Amino acid sequence: MTEKIGVLGKKPPQRTGVERVVNAPLPTVYGKFQAVGYLDHDRGDEQVALVHGEIGTEDVLVRLHSECLTGDAFGSQHCECGDQLDAALRAVVKAGSGIVVYLRGHEGRGIGLLAKLRAMALQAEGLDTVEANLALGLPVDSRDYGVAAEIFHDLGVKSVRLMSNNPRKREALLQHGIKVAETVPLLITPCESNITYLRTKRERLDHVLPHLDAVAHLS
Numbered sequence: 001m002t003e004k005i006g007v008l009g010k011k012p013p014q015r016t017g018v019e020r021v022v023n024a025p026l027p028t029v030y031g032k033f034q035a036v037g038y039l040d041h042d043r044g045d046e047q048v049a050l051v052h053g054e055i056g057t058e059d060v061l062v063r064l065h066s067e068c069l070t071g072d073a074f075g076s077q078h079c080e081c082g083d084q085l086d087a088a089l090r091a092v093v094k095a096g097s098g099i100v101v102y103l104r105g106h107e108g109r110g111i112g113l114l115a116k117l118r119a120m121a122l123q124a125e126g127l128d129t130v131e132a133n134l135a136l137g138l139p140v141d142s143r144d145y146g147v148a149a150e151i152f153h154d155l156g157v158k159s160v161r162l163m164s165n166n167p168r169k170r171e172a173l174l175q176h177g178i179k180v181a182e183t184v185p186l187l188i189t190p191c192e193s194n195i196t197y198l199r200t201k202r203e204r205l206d207h208v209l210p211h212l213d214a215v216a217h218l219s
Helices: 080-097 113-124 131-133 144-155 167-175 197-205 212-217
Strands: 018-027 032-040 047-051 061-067 098-103 159-163 179-184
Touching: 018 144, 032 144, 047 080, 047 144, 061 080, 080 098, 080 159, 098 144, 113 131, 131 197, 144 167, 159 167, 167 179, 197 212
Parallel strands: 061 098, 061 159, 159 179
Antiparallel strands: 018 032, 032 047, 047 098
16 A cells, blocks of 8 residues: 655654543443543554543642553452552542543553563462563563653643552653652552562562551461
8 A cells, every 4th residue: 555645755744742532421330530542652552541520730639550451350369450440440539530541551560461471470480570570581660651641741730649659650750740749559458369469569669568567477
């Protein structure tokens, strides 16, 4: 198929950045949201921000949620992702307004679904989540939160109350011009299946998880 050529025989410029594509009402079991869909022209990912209520511009309650098929859709107890997504959606509805940005392309801290499953298989053999990624020759965490900041800029958000235990998310938003007025802990009660994973996140990935001290009995 012949590519279209613009005036004077030049190719049209390739679009970059994040473009808002659609805004659709999304009633959920948690409450009513607006699903604001974006296309990331730089990476090709489709992204969505779930907006509840009148968000304003300052101190907006938000969650940057990294895509996790196994946790979000299948209810995996290997991680706490599904429970965190549930808690975040409930929190913004309870607060009366807020945003949950669901970040596609973040599966397995950016390594993809199949690689994440390979890493999980290695963890079942005794490696922790950091060791498993490195054993596969993959980065420990390759997520980029720039697209989330662009979405906030598009929505007119200047400062946020960030639901997260991960200080890197806060740092990333600050670097992209979004003020973080407060970090709101999003602590999920651990179980035997995810306690090792959570301890690794605290000890090796700097996540703030003080509640783990109260469950020392879990193996």
